Amino acid sequence: MYKRVLTIQDISCFGQCSLTVALPVISACGIETVILPSAVLSTHTGGFKNYTFRDLTDDIPAIQKSWLENGLKFDAFYTGYVCENQIQPILDMMQECSAEGAIRIVDPVMADAGKLYPGFSADFPQKMCRLCKGADYLLPNLTEAAFLLGEECKLENYDQKYIERMVERLHSLGAKNVVLTGVSFDPGLLGCAVSDGSRIEYDFNVRQNRSSHGTGDVFASVFAGALLRGKSLLQAAAIAADVVCLAIAATPDEHWYGVCFEKVIPDLVKALN
Numbered sequence: 627m628y629k630r631v632l633t634i635q636d637i638s639c640f641g642q643c644s645l646t647v648a649l650p651v652i653s654a655c656g657i658e659t660v661i662l663p664s665a666v667l668s669t670h671t672g673g674f675k676n677y678t679f680r681d682l683t684d685d686i687p688a689i690q691k692s693w694l695e696n697g698l699k700f701d702a703f704y705t706g707y708v709c710e711n712q713i714q715p716i717l718d719m720m721q722e723c724s725a726e727g728a729i730r731i732v733d734p735v736m737a738d739a740g741k742l743y744p745g746f747s748a749d750f751p752q753k754m755c756r757l758c759k760g761a762d763y764l765l766p767n768l769t770e771a772a773f774l775l776g777e778e779c780k781l782e783n784y785d786q787k788y789i790e791r792m793v794e795r796l797h798s799l800g801a802k803n804v805v806l807t808g809v810s811f812d813p814g815l816l817g818c819a820v821s822d823g824s825r826i827e828y829d830f831n832v833r834q835n836r837s838s839h840g841t842g843d844v845f846a847s848v849f850a851g852a853l854l855r856g857k858s859l860l861q862a863a864a865i866a867a868d869v870v871c872l873a874i875a876a877t878p879d880e881h882w883y884g885v886c887f888e889k890v891i892p893d894l895v896k897a898l899n
């Protein structure tokens with residue numbers, strides 16, 4: 627069946643993240659991709675100066691009304707970077723515009739490396755918990771998981787027990803399946819913990835020798851596309867991690883603001899077939 631996903635996140639006009647990643651990547655997976663921009667920024671907020679920011683919260687109800695009047699429904703929702711006051715309108719959209727059996731993929735984009743992104747207030751993680759509650763698939767990185775759970779953020783010197791307790795607590799927020807990214811028990815390896823609520827499995831790749839902006843969005847977009855193409859939870863996470871590693875490897879050092887995911891779209895398509 628030909629699937630249609632609605633992805634809700636910002637357009638950072640320059641910077642290779644959010645919708646400028648999700649639209650090409652999920653389309654390349656063979657999935658019809660509908661977009662709802664949460665905001666329009668001149669650049670992303672991770673290292674550029676003087677970025678513009680237009681919050682599009684006020685447009686959401688009218689867009690929803692238009693879609694409903696045209697009978698438009700979605701087989702899946704994938705949310706990324708959203709604004710402070712958009713949680714309720716997004717929940718309404720998911721409620722009203724779902725095709726039968728529609729799934730919700732929530733990437734609670736708000737933080738990395740122990741810190742909230744610029745512009746998010748300290749109570750945003752609490753608001754984001756409401757979106758996580760109805761998630762069929764929740765995809766936080768370690769920092770986001772700690773903020774959602776109101777825990778101190780440990781980025782190193784943790785053990786498997788710490789990760790598995792965190793995964794359990796993320797399920798307790800209401801998420802059915804959890805993919806916790808940025809997990810490492812060996813300095814040479816980086817990966818994710820994947821849980822369907824009854825079993826936790828891991829997927830690791832050789833750690834790339836640089837960290838890059840936008841990799842979380844590439845991961846979540848490939849994950850969403852692979853899942854909607856019928857891959858299992860673990861397969862979708864593993865394909866997503868492989869594509870992120872290939873994209874980092876294809877990115878020259880001076881390209882600091884994102885990863886050159888365009889170069890590895892053929893590899894993505896091959897991995898899905």
Ligand code: PXL
Nearest residue numbers: 643644670671672707840843
């Ligand atoms: O890649 C996550 C992201 C998405 N959207 C905006 C961002 C960031 C990370 O910095 O600034 C606007």
